Amino acid sequence: MAVILKTLSVTKKFGGFTAVEKVSLSVSQGEVRFIIGPNGAGKSTFFKLIIGYHNPDEGSIIYKDKNIEKLKLHERINLGMGVKFQAPSIFSELTVLQNLSLANNQKNALNLNDLLNDFSLEKEKNNLAGDLSHGKKQWLDIALSTISKPDLVFLDEPTAGLSVDETRVTGEIVKNLNKQGITFVVVGHDMDFVKQTATKVSVLHLGKMFIEGSVDKVLSDKGVNDVYLGLS
Numbered sequence: 631m632a633v634i635l636k637t638l639s640v641t642k643k644f645g646g647f648t649a650v651e652k653v654s655l656s657v658s659q660g661e662v663r664f665i666i667g668p669n670g671a672g673k674s675t676f677f678k679l680i681i682g683y684h685n686p687d688e689g690s691i692i693y694k695d696k697n698i699e700k701l702k703l704h705e706r707i708n709l710g711m712g713v714k715f716q717a718p719s720i721f722s723e724l725t726v727l728q729n730l731s732l733a734n735n736q737k738n739a740l741n742l743n744d745l746l747n748d749f750s751l752e753k754e755k756n757n758l759a760g761d762l763s764h765g766k767k768q769w770l771d772i773a774l775s776t777i778s779k780p781d782l783v784f785l786d787e788p789t790a791g792l793s794v795d796e797t798r799v800t801g802e803i804v805k806n807l808n809k810q811g812i813t814f815v816v817v818g819h820d821m822d823f824v825k826q827t828a829t830k831v832s833v834l835h836l837g838k839m840f841i842e843g844s845v846d847k848v849l850s851d852k853g854v855n856d857v858y859l860g861l862s
């Protein structure tokens with residue numbers, strides 16, 4: 631499979647503290663790549679470097695064979711990236727349909743009825759987004775990140791605070807979108823969600839790439855278990 635995203639030795643410092651250190655990552659088209667690691671490992675910082683919220687101090691980021699590390703967030707979105715931040719970025723005072731319509735102004739916009747159906751939001755289409763359950767807010771937010779038909783979507787902790795059932799449905803939504811051709815990079819903590827959804831896993835620890843591989847390989851690795859238990 632063709633490589634869609636590559637980071638080469640990407641580093642980000644905050645003052646004297648190195649939050650992300652020389653991280654190289656290669657994601658192929660069609661993957662659902664998970665980035666996991668304990669609190670403070672640098673996952674969100676790395677995520678923000680890839681999408682253009684932060685610029686790296688060193689290293690390069692290549693998307694579809696183009697260097698993008700100096701581009702701004704909206705320029706990266708124009709190249710076909712979609713983003714869902716950790717905190718939902720929906721408009722609470724607008725209805726579900728109004729939220730979708732507002733975002734749906736791109737030239738190759740999606741059919742909103744299909745979208746409502748894909749994200750289990752049909753019944754709530756005229757409800758205020760602020761009145762949705764926490765799970766449905768997350769799904770609306772994921773729907774918003776996919777509305778411009780991106781090739782690559784980044785999700786930061788999409789199942790945080792969701793029930794077991796809501797998490798499972800979120801996994802189904804991601805897998806369904808993946809089948810339709812969207813590649814995903816997901817920052818996550820929930821191991822059941824990782825097992826259900828990931829095609830490959832990368833573990834960050836203390837700002838560095840610790841191990842990468844299949845779900846089985848990574849989750850059965852002793853070093854990974856030690857990292858999560860705080861032993862290394």
Ligand SMILES: Nc1ncnc2c1ncn2[C@@H]1O[C@H](COP(=O)(O)OP(=O)(O)OP(=O)(O)O)[C@@H](O)[C@H]1O
Nearest residue numbers: 644647648649667668669670671672673674675676
């Ligand atoms: N804007 C910032 N200024 C200073 N330090 C920061 C900033 N953002 C993150 N950090 C620090 O960088 C380190 C990595 O943070 P980051 O948020 O990337 O971790 P994370 O792996 O996403 O953790 P979590 O699982 O808790 O979300 C932490 O020590 C954090 O305090």
Ligand SMILES: [Mg+2]
Nearest residue numbers: 673674675716
């Ligand atoms: Mg984080």
